[in-house]
Amino acid sequence: MRIIAIIKQVPDTTNVRINPETNTLMREGVESIINPFDMYAIEEALRLKERLGGEPETVVISMGPPQVETALRDAIAMGIDKAILLSDRKFAGSDTLATSYTLSAAIKKLGDYQLILAGKQAIDGDTAQVGPGVATWLGIPCSTYIRKIEEITKDEIIIERLMETGYDRISLKLPAVLTVVKELNEPRLPSLRGKMRAKKEEIIKWGFSDLGVEESMLGLNGSPTQVVKIFSPPPKKGGEKYEGNPTDSAQKIFDCLKTNKLI
Amino acid sequence: MGIEVIKDKCVGCGLCVKSCAYDAICLVEKLAVIDFNKCVLCGACVEACKFDAILIRKEEKSVSNLSQFSGILVVGEHRDGVIHHVTYELVSKARILADNLGVSVSCLIIGSGISQEDLNKVIFAGAEKIIKIDNDTCKYFNDELYSKIVTQVINEEHPEIVLTGATAEGRALIPLVAVALKTGLTADCTELAIDGERRLLLQTRPAFGGNIMATIICPNHRPQISTVRPKVMKIIFDEKRTGEIIDKSSISQTAKLMTILETVKEESTTGNIADADIIVSGGRGIGKPENFELLTHLAKLLNGAVGASRAAVDSGWIPYSHQVGQTGKTVGPKLYIACGISGAIQHQVGMRGSDFIVAINKDSSAPIFDIADLGIVGDLHEIIPEFIKILERN
Structure with a gap:
């Protein structure tokens, strides 16, 4: 029995800036990190393993260029048992349809999966589509924005899902895909032992020929969507700055909102 | 490659x-x-x-059946007994796009107890046809059931474009449908237009935390599917418009793998930030949980909702559902009042799309002032009570 976390390595978008003169992305100092939401998926896989008496095997799977290996090693350092990297030039340029197809093929090959966890979305693309997409390819149910796992048995899971005006309690038949939010847990730091293991552990690498997939459905050629234009949004500039006594400041806000017809 | x-x-x-x-x-x-x-x-x-x-270079697949698809389908949202405003926004936008293409607009509404008044509004917004699925099994959003229904309706209707709201529901539902149909999906669009020459939908969306905008097309697959952020498209009602309502409530789809056990509303004192026109948001500068009451009071007076920065949520002052920013929600209200929020980039990516930003902060070098339309340097604990007084007087 396996609990799988699918993760993505992303540029740390908090460091991505636009150069105001050339209007291009400045990538100096942009590190690659594990997508923050996927950290909660990794952590929950580890917690569920503990909760289930250490029985299930925990696995992380990621698709991307070879340097994604560092992200997988970070997951092993946290305590994940096994890491699989899906890397092949044929996978490059995948949109969410091709990505979820490729990931689902790897999950099928791995087999014996009970639960698949992923972050609610990746911070570079913000699409939130790959988790539900994988579920559809596998023909299993999916629930998103999970903030609590109440109960898990061999063939059923009861979860709390965050909605816009509250939450839903839901029962899903297993296997299932869950995408998770920050409220679920607090990711642990890697232990020293984990870090040592992460250095030595072998990362399983699968490419096109390992997966038994249809080439026409991979990468750029298997992606229905296509980016035709990339541009910078008009830069947001600071407006008026005011400093005065509290009464004047309050009046200033009131007058400004009135003028702009906001109240 | x-x-x-x-x-x-x-x-x-x-x-x-x-x-x-x-x-x-x-x-x-x-x-x-x-x-x-x-x-x-x-x-x-x-x-x-x-x-x-x-x-x-991309291998262009020759696709022969594109012309079988015609018209725009809006997948509406019926929540808590009413049709969600994003449905009217999208039908209004669909009308404009459809007029451009010379095709019709239909709208699918799934729910229980859908009112005639709301359906009329969908028609006034521009739908010529409404497909209504109104039965008890559809009362609560169930991903499995809803995705089966939407997929079936798309297979029957063959629209060339499908639009739905980038709400919690829409963003959960439509990826299931897009993969089932093996077509493209663009999430979270803020702009839609038609390339008249190629009859393609130009879908523009923010990426990299709003640092760049990308325009995306889906040239060889149908339908072209987008989710669109709420409160971006304008609602245009025309009460002279007419349309037909087709009742498909007897549709025979069931959920076999997913059961909704309970839905719990958590809208006690403050509204939902994803939907609010005005958000009063607090950060580390609020100091302690009780001080959020001041913001709640202000939010109520302005008919708005209360937001928070990660610092305030992590301190346990307010629940996670209020968090704005990279690991919380992305919001785009008409007015965002940031109180005691320094404005780290992680917070900014969640709120820089607000129409008007007021920042109140003691630290005159706080980064929030770089994006605020009005920056007030001062102590929020003194200024907000004064502001409340003025509002109550007026």
Whole structure:
């Protein structure tokens, strides 16, 4: 029995800036990190393993260029048992349809999966589509924005899902895909032992020929969507700055909102 | 791989190197060289190159049946007994796009107890046809059940474009449908237009935390599917419009793998930030949980909702559902009042789309002032009570 976390390595978008003169992305100092939401998926896989008496095997799977290996090693350092990297030039340029197809093929090959966890979305693309997409390819149910796992048995899971005006309690038949939010847990730091293991552990690498997939459905050629234009949004500039006594400041806000017809 | 630098055109200017977020291009002897191990074929360099020296080639599949698809279908949202406003927004926008294409607009509404009054409003917004599925099993949003219904309706209706709200429901539902139909999906669009020549939907969305905008097309697959952010498109009602309502409530789809056990509303004192026109948001400068009552009071007076920064949520002062920013929600209200929020980039990516930003902060060098339309340097604990007094007087 396996609990799988699918993760993505992303540029740390908090460091991505636009150069105001050339209007291009400045990538100096942009590190690659594990997508923050996927950290909660990794952590929950580890917690569920503990909760289930250490029985299930925990696995992380990621698709991307070879340097994604560092992200997988970070997951092993946290305590994940096994890491699989899906890397092949044929996978490059995948949109969410091709990505979820490729990931689902790897999950099928791995087999014996009970639960698949992923972050609610990746911070570079913000699409939130790959988790539900994988579920559809596998023909299993999916629930998103999970903030609590109440109960898990061999063939059923009861979860709390965050909605816009509250939450839903839901029962899903297993296997299932869950995408998770920050409220679920607090990711642990890697232990020293984990870090040592992460250095030595072998990362399983699968490419096109390992997966038994249809080439026409991979990468750029298997992606229905296509980016035709990339541009910078008009830069947001600071407006008026005011400093005065509290009464004047309050009046200033009131007058400004009135003028702009906001109240 | 499908990316290529055309050596005769490349002048070695380095614009592409700067544009690459994946560190996959470098200059070797005044020529751009792409590291295929890093390149993800995102196309940013193609866009950045002023000399057309970078090409991404894609095998164009010949697709014969595109012309079988016609019209725009809006997948509406019925929540808590009413049709959600994003449905009217999208039908209004669909009307404009459809007029451009010379096709019709239909709207699918799934729920229980859908009112005639709301359905009329969908027609006034521009739908010629409503497909209504109104039965008890559809009372609560169930991903499995809803995705089966939407997929079936799309297979029957063959729309060329499908639009739905980028709400919690829409963003959970539509990826299931898109993969079931094996077509493209663009999430979270903020702009939609038609390329008249190719009859394609131009879908524009923010990426990289709002630092860049990308326009995306789905040339060879149908339908073209987008989720669209609420409160971006304008509602245009015309009460002279008429339309037909087709009742498909007896549709025989069931959920076999997913059961909704309970739905719990948590809208006690403050509204839902994803839907609010005005958000009063608090950060570390609020100091303690009780001080959020001041913000709640202000939010109520303004008929708005209360937001928070990660610092305030992590301190346990307010629940996570209020968090705005990278690991919380992205909001776009008409007015965002940031109180005691320094404005780290992680917070900014969640709120920089607000129409008007007021910031109140003691620290005059706080980064929030760089994006605030009105910045007030001062103590929020003194200013907000005064502001409340003025509001109550007026």
